[in-house]
Amino acid sequence: MNLKQQQYINGKWVGAISGNTRDIINPFNQEVIATVPESDESDAKAAIAAARAAFDKGEWSSAPAIERGAIVRNIAELIERDKEELARLESLDTGKTVEESRGDMDDIAGVFRYYADLADKDVEELMDSPVPNSISKVVREPVGVCGQITPWNYPLLQASWKLAPALATGNTLIMKPSEITPLTTIKVFELMEEAGVPAGVANLVLGAGHTVGAELSSNIDVDLISFTGGMVTGKKIMQAASVNVKKLALELGGKNPNIIFADADFETAVDQALNGVFFHAGQICSAGTRLIVEESIHDDFVNALVERVEKFKLGSGFDEDTQMGPLISAEHLAKVEKYVETGIEEGATLAVGGSRPEEPELKDGFFYLPTIFTDCTTAMSIVQDEAFGPVITVEKFRTEEEALKLANDSIYGLAGGVWTNDTVKAQRCVAKMRMGTVWINDFNVYFPHAPWGGYKQSGIGRELGKLGIEEYTETKHIFQNLKPKPINWF
Structure with missing residues (x-):
């Protein structure tokens, strides 16, 4: 494996100050695939100091925006060049299929290219001034030093959502990827160095959240935290x-x-309902794990789901026939198992799955069978809590009002879906669904131009789109009097 397997601070590849390391394992068979630094607060402080010095020096923030954009575009081109290496590395690290990882790399390059194009756009706005002989304008300036903490499920995709807008707007940053899936983030920092990102502007620290992440969150020299x-x-x-x-x-x-009305295209809705959850083994923040199905088609819909689920092919992400890979870790597998046990205890009906697979070739991996619960209600914790695994709960409704009440009965508000051939009904539902993204007759679609984020306890702020770039800027109003004169205060 052609990786430096180190962290990147102030333009240098270094190990942890403590000398500690962590083994990174393949969730398919638990083989060690890399050994990386296991850093702590000392390394985080060194990275913060480098980012602070680089920002205060001002060369990156004051560089012409078009030049910053060119470097961000270079990163996109290098990702495209090394797409296959990155995709295979991501699949080794996360267990997802190579096909999915290849799609991720296309999306990631697209994110960097999108923000490269936005780097010199909308940075200044002239405003009408009520004062004669004056100029009033609004400018956007970089926030400063940004701490960025990314999750293990989509390591490089989530990193791109943070890195690209931060760099394009002139910030400096410290990124902390998940300690269990850092490999593609290390690789992209190599590409960022190759693309011409100056020393100190982008820093990478590898370590646990309770040490490195806690330091980034509490350090007074960090001006912004972006966390997924x-x-x-x-x-x-x-x-x-x-x-x-x-x-x-x-x-x-x-x-x-994911609301399924009886007038939806049945086969398409079944297919998309499965994809909306079992893609990447359900380890997706926007997974449609709550199916809310109209009573008249409920039984047929569940039977169709079960019939297809029983034919799923679990296996290595490098096997072209694999539809679903392993969960990320033994700890997470145990969490999903406990979640399923809770569902059974709460009285939900286990329609399919609910255990580890029995195939000998899967015994060393963190696999769990795709699972479906029926007879679910919003009073159940399995309906309210995020499993982050291959588990669907199915609820039943009779009226549109009931469907919407069920859909909104959650502390979360990230995303949702509506399946119906009635366009007017779809628009009525969307208007009443308290979520940051709602799909009509589709699920889990995203692209760089559209903002991403949630209502309620799903979070604060937005990534992607123009709103994503605004997260990394401060707004300043500048007023200039062109003909100042005394006001005769005395």
Whole structure:
């Protein structure tokens, strides 16, 4: 494997100050695929100091925006060049299929290219001034030093959502990827160095959230924290960030409803309902894990789901026939198992799955069978809590009003879907669904131009789109009097 397997601080590839390391394993068979630094607060402080010095020096923030954009575009081109290496590395690290990882790399290059194009756009706006002989304008300036913490499920995709807008707008940054899936992030920092990102502007620290992440959140020299991950950690970050009232951008997951009306295209809705959950083994913050199905088609819909699920092919991400790979770790597998046990205890009906597979070739991996629960209600914790695994809960409704009430009965509000051939009904539903993204007759579609984020406890702020770039800027109003004169105060 052609990786430096180190962290990147102030333009240098270095190990942890403590000398500690961590083994990175393949979730398909638990083989060690890399050994990387296991850093702590000392390394985080060194990276923060480098980012602070680089920002205060001002060369990157004051560089012409078109030049920053060119470097960000270079990163996109290098990702495209090394697409196959990155895709295989991502699949080794996460267990997802290579086909999915290749699609991720296309999306990632697209994110960098999108923000490269935005780097010199809308940075200044002239305003009408009520004062004669004056100029009033609004400018956007970089926030400063940005701490960025990414999750394990989409390591490089989530990193791109943070890196690209931060660099394009002239910030400096410290990125902390998940300690269990850092490999593609290391690789992209190599590409960023090759693309011409100056020393100190982008820093990479490898370590655990309770050490490195906590330091980024509480350090007064960090001006913004962007975090994607769990709600419990997000709340801790909010508390820590209050030390200097940092800007916050938090995406904290979801428990996403997928409403199926009887007038929807049946076969397409079944197919998309499966894809909406079992893609990447359900380890997706926007997974449509809450199916809310109209009563008249409920039984047929569940039977169709079960029939297809029983034919799923589990296996290595490098096997072209694999439809679903393993979960990320033994710890996460145990969490999903406990979740399923809870569903059974709460009285939900286990329609299919609910155990580890028995095939000998899967015994060393963190595999769990795709699972479907029926007879579910919103009073059940399995309907309210985010499993982050290959588990669907099915609820039943009779009226449109009931469907919407069920869909909104959640502390989360990240995403949701509506399946119907009645366009007017679809628009009525969308208007009443309290979520940051709602899909009509589709699910889990995203692209760089559209903002991403949630209502309620799914987070604060937005990534992607123009709103994503605004997260990394401060707004300043500048007023200039062209003909000042005394006002005769005395």
